[in-house]
Amino acid sequence: MNNIKIAVIGLGYVGLPLARLFSTKYKTIGYDLNAQRVKALMAGHDAGMEVSDELLQEAIKNGFVCTVNVDDIRDCNFYIIAVPTPVDINNSPNLSPLYGASETVGKVISKGDIVVYESTVYPGVTEDECIPIIEKVSGLKYNVDFFAGYSPERINPGDKEHTVDKIRKVTSGSTPKIAKVVNEVYSSVIKVGTFLATSIKVAEAAKVIENAQRDINIAFVNELSKIFTRMGIDTLEVLEAACTKWNFLSFKPGLVGGHCIGVDPYYLAQCAQRNGYNPEIILAGRRMNDGMGEYVADQVIKFMLKKRIQVIHSKVLILGFTFKENCPDVRNTKVIDIYNALKQYDIHVSIYDPWVYPSVVKEEYGVDMLQELPKDKADAVILAVSHDQFKDIDLNSLVKKAHVVYDVKGFLKKENVSGRL
Numbered sequence: 489m490n491n492i493k494i495a496v497i498g499l500g501y502v503g504l505p506l507a508r509l510f511s512t513k514y515k516t517i518g519y520d521l522n523a524q525r526v527k528a529l530m531a532g533h534d535a536g537m538e539v540s541d542e543l544l545q546e547a548i549k550n551g552f553v554c555t556v557n558v559d560d561i562r563d564c565n566f567y568i569i570a571v572p573t574p575v576d577i578n579n580s581p582n583l584s585p586l587y588g589a590s591e592t593v594g595k596v597i598s599k600g601d602i603v604v605y606e607s608t609v610y611p612g613v614t615e616d617e618c619i620p621i622i623e624k625v626s627g628l629k630y631n632v633d634f635f636a637g638y639s640p641e642r643i644n645p646g647d648k649e650h651t652v653d654k655i656r657k658v659t660s661g662s663t664p665k666i667a668k669v670v671n672e673v674y675s676s677v678i679k680v681g682t683f684l685a686t687s688i689k690v691a692e693a694a695k696v697i698e699n700a701q702r703d704i705n706i707a708f709v710n711e712l713s714k715i716f717t718r719m720g721i722d723t724l725e726v727l728e729a730a731c732t733k734w735n736f737l738s739f740k741p742g743l744v745g746g747h748c749i750g751v752d753p754y755y756l757a758q759c760a761q762r763n764g765y766n767p768e769i770i771l772a773g774r775r776m777n778d779g780m781g782e783y784v785a786d787q788v789i790k791f792m793l794k795k796r797i798q799v800i801h802s803k804v805l806i807l808g809f810t811f812k813e814n815c816p817d818v819r820n821t822k823v824i825d826i827y828n829a830l831k832q833y834d835i836h837v838s839i840y841d842p843w844v845y846p847s848v849v850k851e852e853y854g855v856d857m858l859q860e861l862p863k864d865k866a867d868a869v870i871l872a873v874s875h876d877q878f879k880d881i882d883l884n885s886l887v888k889k890a891h892v893v894y895d896v897k898g899f900l901k902k903e904n905v906s907g908r909l
Contacts, residue, residue, distance in 0.1 A: 495564035503570035511552035594625025610759035637670035640695030646815030660691035699752040707773035743822035745811035781825020808873025874899040
């Protein structure tokens with residue numbers, strides 16, 4: 489264990505906290521293709537706000553290094569791949585970042601080394617898709633010259649309570665001996681312990697069903713919201729009453745975006761289809777949740793019409809753009825669906841979010857963000873993300889006399905809103 493030298497490939501919201509944690513015990517090098525990102529990290533700042541400047545600067549002081557030079561990780565012997573696994577425009581898994589990272593490891597891996605994948609995938613990707621790439625590039629043979637493991641990431645962006653060292657980690661390895669080594673390495677830094685799965689495929693499957701389960705449960709309450717809205721019943725009040733039963737699962741309706749819950753079920757669905765099974769419940773949940781942005785826009789339009797507010801050329805302010813509260817991550821945010829649906833009515837839509845980087849939103853979505861709350865009053869306000877900064881917001885200063893306030897998150901006081909999911 490003392491001779492372990494770790495390289496973490498991919499320094500995003502998963503890789504950086506993990507690399508920083510490992511650096512407290514092992515010589516650790518972080519590798520990323522984004523030179524600007526690496527430069528900022530070596531200056532002691534994480535723009536993603538997953539690792540505090542204090543912890544990052546302390547790690548760097550103690551020898552943690554981030555690099556874009558692949559030769560810098562050549563002397564490592566324990567490689568961890570933590571790159572994104574998104575879906576494409578057709579919701580098909582896009583494994584190209586994973587393939588690229590595997591090629592990188594193939595260029596530097598040596599005999600006896602271990603490569604562990606953390607990226608979310610469907611069962612079989614590690615050994616059937618990624619390992620052959622390493623074999624081809626390196627010329628080494630799997631489970632003879634080098635070995636593999638899989639330990640699915642469990643980072644919750646923006647969550648400062650359930651940090652990487654406080655979340656139990658699933659581990660696995662390509663042989664029983666390697667599985668124990670992988671487990672020992674992770675358990676040496678994970679405070680709450682690890683769970684050693686029986687195989688890499690079991691570990692892969694365990695990860696992909698975690699978020700699929702949440703997706704389906706949220707889809708269920710989203711459907712309940714649509715039903716109860718038609719009946720004039722407040723969904724959140726229904727859920728509050730139902731939660732008094734000890735075994736009722738507490739989920740709330742809302743937008744399901746991000747890079748996990750809104751993506752992972754498609755990986756499981758494709759895996760099922762490749763094995764000759766059409767996953768009805770999983771895909772039904774995805775259809776329900778993918779349509780919630782447009783549904784919110786439709787609800788706002790209905791409230792505006794009931795109040796005789798002119799919809800065309802009206803002004804609507806959206807509060808929040810990130811995929812979840814109190815983090816700057818805008819990947820796969822479903823707030824953009826609200827925006828696009830409202831724009832179809834020739835509505836002047838503006839968005840304010842104190843957490844986002846406007847340049848990132850402009851580049852990814854082509855949308856200009858407000859730098860501060862607008863002085864011009866809006867016909868409607870949509871609370872889309874429950875950032876702490878919105879807790880005490882003065883709604884009256886944002887809206888006209890005749891207005892609509894729609895609360896997607898059940899965050900505002902009920903008496904201050906026109907409607908909510």
